[in-house]
Amino acid sequence: MPIPVVLQRLLSGGLCLLLLNACGTVPPRSVDSDAATAVGEAKVTAEGNSTAEARNKPGDPLEGFNRAMYTFNDKMDRYILKPVAKGYRAVTPKPVRRGISNFFSNLREPIVMLNNLLQGKPADAVSDLSRFVFNSTFGIFGLFDVASKMDLPKHNEDFGQTLAVWGVGDGAYLVLPFFGPSNLRDGPALVVDWETYPPNHMEERSTRAKLLLVETVDKRAQLLDASDILDQAAGQDPYVFVRETFRQLRRNQVYDGNPPQAAPPAFLFEDDNPAPDAPKQRPENAPASSP
Numbered sequence: 001m002p003i004p005v006v007l008q009r010l011l012s013g014g015l016c017l018l019l020l021n022a023c024g025t026v027p028p029r030s031v032d033s034d035a036a037t038a039v040g041e042a043k044v045t046a047e048g049n050s051t052a053e054a055r056n057k058p059g060d061p062l063e064g065f066n067r068a069m070y071t072f073n074d075k076m077d078r079y080i081l082k083p084v085a086k087g088y089r090a091v092t093p094k095p096v097r098r099g100i101s102n103f104f105s106n107l108r109e110p111i112v113m114l115n116n117l118l119q120g121k122p123a124d125a126v127s128d129l130s131r132f133v134f135n136s137t138f139g140i141f142g143l144f145d146v147a148s149k150m151d152l153p154k155h156n157e158d159f160g161q162t163l164a165v166w167g168v169g170d171g172a173y174l175v176l177p178f179f180g181p182s183n184l185r186d187g188p189a190l191v192v193d194w195e196t197y198p199p200n201h202m203e204e205r206s207t208r209a210k211l212l213l214v215e216t217v218d219k220r221a222q223l224l225d226a227s228d229i230l231d232q233a234a235g236q237d238p239y240v241f242v243r244e245t246f247r248q249l250r251r252n253q254v255y256d257g258n259p260p261q262a263a264p265p266a267f268l269f270e271d272d273n274p275a276p277d278a279p280k281q282r283p284e285n286a287p288a289s290s291p
Contacts (some may be wrong), residue, residue, distance in 0.1 A: 163209070174187050
């Protein structure tokens, strides 16, 4: 029986939300370094500003809409995605889950390769193609990640990052229903990513729907432990924390983990007027000078 398209997109959209909300486990070019940096910088930003100041921060003119969508997505995950993912992890052995994760990760290698080409990184594109070939053959349709053992690192590129490399600004922050944190650049780019994902063009709709459903549940299961970390780190206003984490994460991804450092404030280097010389004091036992 075919899975309803609405449920299919509901689950996949909720996954996107959790991938970004719990971006301490999102796999960018450098899995741990980029995500950890993003979470750390976002936490400093959220703690360094009062809630009122953070809400009025430039770049979030759609905050009313965004907060409503954030609440909707959070409840959808809490009552649908998370329980399903817990059941999946409870009944599926870890080696099987790892093989499923590798399989779907391998299916996305052509997308990553294409975006690396569009960004002018042919060496990374060749590496992505090699990963896809080796994992699809020696790794048995991608069930085993043999490419990583061959020193072929996994990259994470999407069309939103490609647009950023081409000079398109990120625009205002935007929370999409089902798809979670985004912005006015990355939101429309999701259409390109969706259309270039091979399973979305399978003629057999039933098989396609089942693949997308399994992928969504499997990825959400990978993030179960991260949910608790998010709850602990988010503080009193999770919306602000998620917003700043998303911004830092995307910045790290666009610059492949090496974003340019902001220049220090100019006032730190302003020349201060020299202090006047202190009057010389005569030693206590020194004789008074004669007139």
